[in-house]
Amino acid sequence: MPSPLQLRGTSRLATEAITGVIDLVEAMHAQIARVPLTAPRERTTGITGLVYRSVRGMTRLVGGGLDLALDALAPLLGQVDADQASAAQAALNGVLGDYLEATANPLATPMSLRPLVEGATGEPLVFLHGLCMNEAQWRRDGADFPAALAALGYRPLGLRYNTGRPVWRNGAELAELLDDVPGPLTLLGHSMGGLVARSAIAQAGGRSWPRRLRRLVTLGTPHLGAPLERGGQQVQQLLALSAYSRPFAALAARRSAGIRDLAHGSLLEADAGRASRLPLPDGVACYAVAATTAREPAGPPARWLGDGLVPVASALGQHREATRRLAFTDTAVFAGLGHLALQTDAAVLRQLQAWLARR
Structure with a gap:
């Protein structure tokens, strides 16, 4: 209730x-x-x-x-129904989370870590959800990623956070929170969750947990930005050109800071409105999964369509400039999948199991 x-x-x-x-x-x-x-x-x-x-x-x-x-x-x-109420609050935070926090509205979601599999022991595996979601989204449509990965000897922990806040602010708070998680660490982020994980690593400073970080895995994360949100910014600029449509520009500008950060994959406070140039962390096995709604994982259709929200190149950090490419340890592309299916697809889970089984 x-x-x-x-x-x-x-x-x-x-x-x-x-x-x-x-x-x-x-x-x-x-x-x-x-x-x-x-x-x-x-x-x-x-x-x-x-x-x-x-x-x-x-x-x-x-x-x-x-x-x-x-x-x-x-x-x-x-x-x-508590699950429905929690899902609705998560969606609301994604759209207006920065406003809820600024106005001290009780609906603003505080950041917390929650065990996802009762009785699981072993190395902590932190699940980071994406925009407008919560930790329950890793268990839906008959799939249960936390239970499947707990069978490999991990202790799944779900991060719940306000996805409407700036990515850098969530990253800074996560960096502090992970200090209290003992043992070797693995971070698994879907969509925005991958950006928050990278932001936390970049802002960890002299904390101890980055030295214990073993693996970073991202699923459909817009490392190079999401064109759909950049299109939203262009619509806002066009609305502002006319005196009669200008009031709607203010409404379009109401998109949360978290959504705006997806436009370029901004990770730090200084990166607001532009792309971050941070490399992947040294000494950490980094893996990336991309999806495309096209039938084949390669070729122009796959690159253009991406998973419906994030292009393949963005999810894999494949920038045109060599100095800005992300050097992942390994990558995988799955055809015929949309953005949300990355959390439920059996083939994606098998790939995660193959990567995470390597100690």
């Missing part, structure tokens, strides 16, 4: 979303109604402005009352 804090956070977010839409509509109204050649404005005036201010005020008043009502009603609410 959602906690009272989560319910209050939901009501606050709903209130803020409604007022945001009101702001957007008023901005469009102001642009359309303004006299030509006058300065652009985001607020209407006179009676029209009074109407918008009144609607805004009533929305905030109702929202505040809803906060109090939910506190009182929370004990009376029926049982809610």
Whole structure:
């Protein structure tokens, strides 16, 4: 059942979303109604402005009352499926996670490590999920990667984190968290999770765990960026060209910092808005898996299509400039797979088992 804090956070977010839409509509109204050649404005005036201010005020008043009502009603609410609630919160964090954190909204997901296989012992194997996901996504559609890899003698640990935060911020917090995980380490990241793992390694400084890191494995990670998000940035710039569509540019800009970092594969705070040039860590066996929705793993169709979100070259770190290529120990490309199927496909699991069985 959602906690009272989560319910209050939901009501606050709903209130803020409604007022945001009101702001957007008023901005469009102001642009359309303004006299030509006058300065652009985001607020209407006179009676029209009074109407918008009144609607805004009533929305905030109702929202505040809803906060109090939910506190009182929370004990009376029926049982809610915890897995569905957790998945919805993970998706919300991916889209608005930086905003939730900045406004101290209780729906912001704190970073934590959770055991994925009860009773498993051995070397820690940290699973890092991707955007809008949580650690439960490693077990779905009949697949169970944690259990299969625990059979090799690993202790699977699932990282849960707010994927809407900047990658570098999650990386810095993970670098601190891994200090408390003893023994030889293996990091397995899907999509954004691979970027967070590399960011943590880069920001570990004088910590001890990088010396214990044995393997780094990434699945469909946009090491060289994701063109789909770069397209989103171009749409935002085009919307800003017209006074009438400019209010929508503000809405497009609401994409979380985590999503924007996927555009170029940014790993550090100084890399915001551009590609990182960090090499893979020395002395660590590094593996990368890419997928393509094409029928064959090689050739132009495979390169163009990628897994639907991440091109093959990006997932394998194959940059045109030799100095920016990532020197993976080994790589694999799977045909006929989409981005999310990398966490459930039997052939991908067999490849992981082959790599991780090597001590």
